Amino acid sequence: MRKPGDDRLGETQRRHWQQTYTAHPDMYGMAPSAPATHAAEVFRSAGVRTVLELGAGHGRDALFFARSGFDVIATDFSPTGLEQLTAHAAASGLTERITTLRHDVRDPLPLPDDSVDAAFAHMLLCMALSTEEIHSAVAKIRRVLRRGGTFVYTVRHTGDAHYSAGTPHGDDIYEHGGFAVHFFDRALVESLATGWELREIHPFDEGDLPRRLWRVTQTVPRSA
Template sequence: MTETTPTTTGTDEPSAQEFWDGRYRQSEKLFSGRPNLELVEESADLTPGRALDLGCGEGGDAIWLARQGWQVTATDVSAVALERAARHAREAGVAERIDFQRHDLATSFPSGSFDLVSAHFLQSLIALPRDAILRTAAAAVAPGGTLLVVDHAGWPSWEPGPHPEVHFPTTQEVLAGLQLAPCQWEVRTERLYDHEVTLADGRVRTRANNILKVRRLTA
């Protein structure tokens, strides 16, 4: 789980680790600790094997996957987030099922192949070569395995457009950026939906999200 807003560019930016370490240090708990609902729903038909969680944040998705029987590699650029995630995994009793690794995905990527590669909200206000990262993620999917990409499709209803220059990719744009060979992959889920969010003051609002789930047929 990473920043919930998409990429923009700029000058004199901090490094990715500096940016995200700073974000996590702003609060003792940046995220809820619960798994993303999209992951729970879209992995229900999958047999647990080896999973890769890209942008794992404080570990909510990785811990949930481990509890379902997956052997998980979980990566994030923030050392602060990874320290919290590892602590939460120990508290949940699943530390032995999760390998936490620090990677700036723009420059390094976990080795190996995986039955599930999950990228939830891999979007950032600082520069991020997202298409290239997602192509590398697809290359890491084992035959018969699944790539799950979940994105915000627009600004939330309670914050409509603070950065009007920012573009949110559609599922078709994500699919085009992956450059998948049609004979080697099949699309299993491709949809736009409204996700209900309960704000701190108790109000319930919506945010549009995209889900793209593709399955690798052959090597």
């Protein structure tokens, strides 16, 4: 079973994603994801100005947030993905609205406390992270969010067709087609909302399999 601090799987996944972005530029297309479209509406209604996107990849959602008028800090552990994002931002005249930052979610966020209004992560937390690493990542995100700040994230869950399929790595992590996924149960989602205000757990499908996901919205209490 994989334990926190055992980075062999994480390093394998970093190499795999780097190779994937190199071989398949703009692999997800340039249209924003449905969760990003929803998140933009939530952020706009909350008066958000700055959005931290974790696991931005080649930038389809970061670019959408920037086009929607938000200032975006886009992070990813793949330099190739961030290079593609930067090129698209320049071509779209969005350079001033997007800051890119190479960052592994296991590491401390190099941002000040209470410095961003909102955070977004589409299928980042369900990568090859242990449960302890997931809790740590959410704590890091909370640290940089202002009071009242909103976090919207999506994860594949245990109702997904790939759950229990492929190569098991322990801790509900299964590798299929070279991609390792931590499948969430409801208890994990609820535990990650401890100390937050849990606004929504919304089930939805994505892709041809289809992938089964939850879209979760939670906010930092204003009295925190």
